[in-house]
Amino acid sequence: MDFIILLYIFYFIVFVGFLSSTFTFFHYLFYVKTKTSYGIICLSLSFSNILALLPMIFFILFVDTKLYDISENVNQKFGLLFLLGYYSNTFCKVLISINRFVAIHLPIKYDNIFCKKNIYWACFIYWFMSILMCIPFSLNQNCYFEYLNYILSYAKTDFCLYISSILNFFFGITIAFTIILIDTSIFFLLIIKKYFIIDSKKIKIKKKDFKSHSGISLKLNLTIFYRTFISNCLFVFTIISLRYISREFSNNFNMFFVSTSFTWATYHTIDGIVVGLLNKDVRKHLKSFVCLYRDTKKISITKKTLSKKSKTPVNLPKNIM
Numbered sequence: 001m002d003f004i005i006l007l008y009i010f011y012f013i014v015f016v017g018f019l020s021s022t023f024t025f026f027h028y029l030f031y032v033k034t035k036t037s038y039g040i041i042c043l044s045l046s047f048s049n050i051l052a053l054l055p056m057i058f059f060i061l062f063v064d065t066k067l068y069d070i071s072e073n074v075n076q077k078f079g080l081l082f083l084l085g086y087y088s089n090t091f092c093k094v095l096i097s098i099n100r101f102v103a104i105h106l107p108i109k110y111d112n113i114f115c116k117k118n119i120y121w122a123c124f125i126y127w128f129m130s131i132l133m134c135i136p137f138s139l140n141q142n143c144y145f146e147y148l149n150y151i152l153s154y155a156k157t158d159f160c161l162y163i164s165s166i167l168n169f170f171f172g173i174t175i176a177f178t179i180i181l182i183d184t185s186i187f188f189l190l191i192i193k194k195y196f197i198i199d200s201k202k203i204k205i206k207k208k209d210f211k212s213h214s215g216i217s218l219k220l221n222l223t224i225f226y227r228t229f230i231s232n233c234l235f236v237f238t239i240i241s242l243r244y245i246s247r248e249f250s251n252n253f254n255m256f257f258v259s260t261s262f263t264w265a266t267y268h269t270i271d272g273i274v275v276g277l278l279n280k281d282v283r284k285h286l287k288s289f290v291c292l293y294r295d296t297k298k299i300s301i302t303k304k305t306l307s308k309k310s311k312t313p314v315n316l317p318k319n320i321m
Contacts, residue, residue: 045271093175
């Protein structure tokens with residue numbers, strides 16, 4: 001495939017991801033009047049995805065269009081934004097999985113565990129840890145992460161490759177499989193609750209009742225599970241692709257680009273859509289926003305049409321003096 005086609009697809013993915021995460025961020029920040037624990041977590045996660053895509057937006061709008069050229073030092077500072085978005089996103093996904101587990105299987109304890117105070121502290125701690133994890137990549141030429149010529153890469157020093165293998169690859173893989181383990185346990189416990197009754201160490205099979213509230217709840221929770229499972233699998237693939245798959249295409253620029261920056265943008269875009277646009281409340285807000293814009297545009301066009309008609313001169317008949 002021609003690189004220019006790949007580049008346009010890449011531009012589209014980046015803009016969709018950035019806009020969806022930005023809309024989700026403002027939805028939870030301004031539109032939602034009562035802040036819930038889950039809403040605060042989604043607010044934080046959407047901001048992480050914004051940071052992970054923001055440097056790419058800047059490059060597309062200013063560097064690729066030749067409006068502004070940046071130095072290598074500034075490029076490396078953008079690399080820190082990439083990493084901050086990545087680390088905070090990873091920590092936040094664990095928090096979301098635990099939140100979902102408690103909400104489904106320990107609903108009585110949910111308000112105590114996920115009170116606003118605890119959520120704010122959890123967000124503060126993992127954002128602080130994310131900043132600390134970025135420090136080794138701020139050592140100038142010894143270790144950095146940059147986005148150069150459409151490629152995401154680390155400094156080619158032994159120290160930086162070692163640090164990246166620990167803080168990025170092993171950290172990401174460990175967290176990803178932890179999330180998958182939590183979500184899988186949610187899935188199996190849901191199945192057990194749906195089809196079995198455990199009472200006095202006896203297991204009984206429930207009668208099938210697909211129209212019951214529990215059946216609807218199971219369907220909803222399974223849908224959420226499938227979404228997050230796909231997102232987490234893509235997360236694992238992104239980590240492996242950046243670390244290993246990209247090496248297999250070092251002589252093929254198109255595939256090297258796909259296995260690094262393209263994969264990175266795709267993951268954060270899909271993750272932003274899963275958290276945001278696939279959420280019922282966010283989707284309703286987006287629809288109302290689109291309808292409001294459409295109605296405003298119609299009113300504006302109608303006013304312009306009436307204004308033109310009022311300014312049109314009236315030609316009186318000749319026999320009227």
